[in-house]
Amino acid sequence: xxxxxxxxxxxxxxxxxxxxxxxxxxxxxxxxxxxxxxxxxxxxxxxxxxxxxxxxxxxxxxxxxxxxxxxxxxxxxxxxxxxxxxxxxxxxxxxxxxxxxxxxxxxxxxxxxxxxxxxxxxxxxxxxxxxxxxxxxxxxxxxxxxxxxxxxxxxx
Amino acid sequence: xxxxxxxxxxxxxxxxxxxxxxxxxxxxxxxxxxxxxxxxxxxxxxxxxxxxxxxxxxxxxxxxxxxxxxxxxxxxxxxxxxxxxxxxxxxxxxxxxxxxxxxxxxxxxxxxxxxxxxxxxxxxxxxxxxxxxxxxxxxxxxxxxxxxxxxxxxxxxxxxxxxxxxxxxxxxxxxxxxxxxxxxxxxxxxxxxxxxxxxxxxxxxxxxxxxxxxxxxxxxxxxxxxxxxxxxxxxxxxxxxxxxxxxxxxxxxxxxxxxxxxxxxxxxxxxxxxxxxxxxxxxxxxxxxxxxxxxxxxxxxxxxxxxxxxxxxxxxxxxxxxxxxxxxxxxxxxxxxxxxxxxxxxxxxxxxxxxxxxxxxxxxxx
Numbered sequence: 123x124x125x126x127x128x129x130x131x132x133x134x135x136x137x138x139x140x141x142x143x144x145x146x147x148x149x150x151x152x153x154x155x156x157x158x159x160x161x162x163x164x165x166x167x168x169x170x171x172x173x174x175x176x177x178x179x180x181x182x183x184x185x186x187x188x189x190x191x192x193x194x195x196x197x198x199x200x201x202x203x204x205x206x207x208x209x210x211x212x213x214x215x216x217x218x219x220x221x222x223x224x225x226x227x228x229x230x231x232x233x234x235x236x237x238x239x240x241x242x243x244x245x246x247x248x249x250x251x252x253x254x255x256x257x258x259x260x261x262x263x264x265x266x267x268x269x270x271x272x273x274x275x276x277x278x
Numbered sequence: 279x280x281x282x283x284x285x286x287x288x289x290x291x292x293x294x295x296x297x298x299x300x301x302x303x304x305x306x307x308x309x310x311x312x313x314x315x316x317x318x319x320x321x322x323x324x325x326x327x328x329x330x331x332x333x334x335x336x337x338x339x340x341x342x343x344x345x346x347x348x349x350x351x352x353x354x355x356x357x358x359x360x361x362x363x364x365x366x367x368x369x370x371x372x373x374x375x376x377x378x379x380x381x382x383x384x385x386x387x388x389x390x391x392x393x394x395x396x397x398x399x400x401x402x403x404x405x406x407x408x409x410x411x412x413x414x415x416x417x418x419x420x421x422x423x424x425x426x427x428x429x430x431x432x433x434x435x436x437x438x439x440x441x442x443x444x445x446x447x448x449x450x451x452x453x454x455x456x457x458x459x460x461x462x463x464x465x466x467x468x469x470x471x472x473x474x475x476x477x478x479x480x481x482x483x484x485x486x487x488x489x490x491x492x493x494x495x496x497x498x499x500x501x502x503x504x505x506x507x508x509x510x511x512x513x514x515x516x517x518x519x520x521x522x523x524x525x526x527x528x529x530x531x532x533x534x535x536x537x538x539x540x541x542x543x544x545x546x547x548x549x550x551x552x553x554x555x556x557x558x559x560x561x562x563x564x565x566x567x568x569x570x571x572x573x574x575x576x577x578x579x580x581x582x583x584x585x586x587x588x589x590x591x592x593x594x595x596x597x598x599x600x601x602x603x604x605x606x607x608x609x610x611x612x613x614x615x616x617x618x619x620x621x622x623x624x625x626x627x628x629x630x631x632x633x634x635x636x637x638x639x640x641x642x643x644x
Contacts, residue, residue, distance in 0.1 A: 263487070
């Protein structure tokens with residue numbers, strides 16, 4: 123019984139430290155658009171589940187766009203991207219920071235992305251908002267919150 | 279010519295034709311390659327703005343700091359524009375082209391044609407019936423037309439109007455126009471100082487995504503009367519010219535505010551401050567000013583016949599200028615074409631008051 127208790131304590135400590143480590147390794151933090159986005163932006167968006175649905179739609183449109191789909195096919199794993207995007211977008215909309223990916227700068231450093239390709243993703247983002255019936259003005263809260271990453275992503 | 283000579287000539291023609299075809303094909307290949315290398319339409323819908331009546335990228339009457347067209351910093355994009363404004367006494371037709379280079383430089387050309395309807399009929403009639411008024415007043419018996427060429431250039435200095443949402447730094451551009459008004463005789467009649475002049479501007483533009491709103495502020499350094507359609511500055515052209523002249527440029531404020539209601543639709547309002555060089559100024563008929571004209575008309579003794587009211591005539595010969603306002607609705611179904619429908623409130627234009635009416639504009643982008 124005593125041994126079980128020790129094991130449980132070690133496991134708990136390990137989980138805690140893993141969680142702390144994960145938090146410390148989270149590659150991005152919430153952006154600060156001006157003027158600020160409403161504190162209930164995530165709720166307006168429909169919550170994390172709708173963010174996930176939006177991310178699925180986003181990659182549907184990305185993978186149909188010949189300007190950028192080859193890049194995601196070559197360098198990205200769409201399922202992993204959807205997972206990470208759901209975390210990132212949830213976070214920038216005011217949700218918890220559970221983002222497990224690399225920073226935007228690190229993740230895009232070697233991709234040599236130009237402004238047209240970045241804009242193509244923005245167009246896909248708007249298309250995805252329409253697809254999951256997010257109001258344009260609510261969609262702009264997300265665009266406002268993601269826009270500060272532009273210079274980290276566009277390196278060409 | 280012998281058959282041999284004919285054969286040689288035919289062969290030479292064929293060779294020349296083939297060489298020409300080869301040069302043409304090479305040229306086409308080069309130009310298509312070049313186009314593939316330079317051409318770019320990578321901006322997001324509507325972020326290049328529409329085109330002003332002066333031909334610059336911006337709103338309807340106010341240039342923005344954005345570079346016209348859909349070219350990003352990686353290429354060139356251009357377009358053609360046509361604007362039609364239907365006002366009680368005027369119909370403005372403005373058409374031309376713009377080219378944006380690497381989201382940095384914009385060049386534009388626009389020809390404005392302004393049929394003035396009945397605006398100058400009274401002045402023209404007075405000029406025709408007064409003895410001693412000779413020479414060209416620039417006024418036709420019907421529908422006097424003003425034409426003006428506008429050459430424009432703009433350079434984006436710094437900033438990104440669209441994506442720097444966490445910074446207060448806007449997109450800033452400087453630009454200028456060279457305007458050449460073709461109806462010099464009419465401008466003499468209206469007592470403008472110049473028919474050709476330049477103007478410069480600084481434009482500051484930013485999109486605030488959290489409130490889905492674009493704000494643009496422009497300071498324009500100019501001496502234009504009615505954007506130059508009635509010349510630049512004031513010069514007393516009546517006998518003696520005692521009224522002096524004033525053609526010193528001044529800084530005028532212009533503002534655009536647009537609410538983005540969908541990714542392809544915006545509506546908003548604009549304001550453009552105008553000058554008062556010709557506000558309250560009468561006309562000049564070959565050296566005869568308003569007082570002289572009224573006196574000459576009185577001498578004709580038409581008033582007693584009930585044909586002419588000199589009181590109204592004085593009003594009809596006096597120019598006024600007001601600031602411009604408009605409410606606009608812009609719609610871009612795709613990157614190839616956009617439409618603007620606006621209601622323009624331009625107030626007094628030269629001799630005619632209450633010049634409010636609809637404005638339609640289209641911009642074709644390549």
